[in-house]
Amino acid sequence: MDVAADSSEWRALLAGDASRAGGLAPLFAPLFAAPRAADGCVVVGRLAQTLDGRIATRSGHSQWIGGPADLRHTHRLRALCHAVIVGAGTVRDDDPRLTTRLVEGPSPLRVVLDPARRLSLDHGVFREGPPTLLVTAAEGPARHGAAEVLVLPRDAEGGLDLAALLRALAARGVTRIFVEGGGQTVSRFLMAGLLDRLHVTIAPMILGSGRPAFLLPEVARIEEGMRFPWTVHDIAPDILVDIALDRRAPGHLA
DSSP: OOOOOOOOHHHHHTTTTGOGGGGGGHGGGGGGGGOTTTTOOEEEEEEETTTTTTEEOTOOTTSSSSSHHHHHHHHHHHSSEEEEEEHHHHHHHHHHOOOOSSSSSSOOOEEEOTTTTOOOOTTTGGGGSSSSEEEEOOOOEEEETTEEEEEOOOOOSSSOHHHHHHHHHHTTOOEEEEEEHHHHHHHHHTTTTTEEEEEEEEOOOOOSSEEEEEEEEEEOOOOGSSSEEEEEEETEEEEEEEEEEEOOOOOOOO
16 A cells, blocks of 8 residues: 555545545545445544554553554544544543644544543643544533533443444534544444444564453354454555444444
8 A cells, every 4th residue: 555645646535536546545435435324424443453462561552553654544544534532541641642744634623532531631632733522421611621521421331422422523514533542442432333444453563461452341152253354455564454344343242
């Protein structure tokens, strides 16, 4: 896959014309497909993991598992989507800017999931940069630093109602959604059957310990695991797999 950030194919994608996206089309064109879900959103999740399925050390250090091409891919997804979603743990551990500084294209709305509203105002997303939306279940002031606050109900497991979040974003015209991480946040969207696509980068690295990529309920039998077709893209030194989930949840959770 061509990783040049200034190609004519990339500019075609930014303009929403996947027909002129050349070699970038197979990976990115699905983001522009007509939404299949009733909420009107197209949702793509993404993780970068080691060969043994770790996304961070036990202490939370994760920069950088993927190589430069993987980082550029992340910024491209941000540029093509209306919103980028991260969990409170990602903000706490990495203090990300969630911008598109490595590629041409607009920075998305930054959506931070913090059910208990525990994040302090010290984090950069609440002080500067593109618009930010703090999503929480806790009542309180309508602003959190520079961020707008959206209060949503909790789901049956005590987390945020993610289906309600997608509906709320769609009501704002925010319909291409990038769930960037971390593993717990991507896993919750997967468990809820709310991912249309899943991009997983696999780096040529073994940690032997650390935080797992996916946090799902235990299964008793191999056939209860989730199988799917994927396409593989070379983003040397890593590989990137693109999975069409089409809002499927793991079978043992359905």
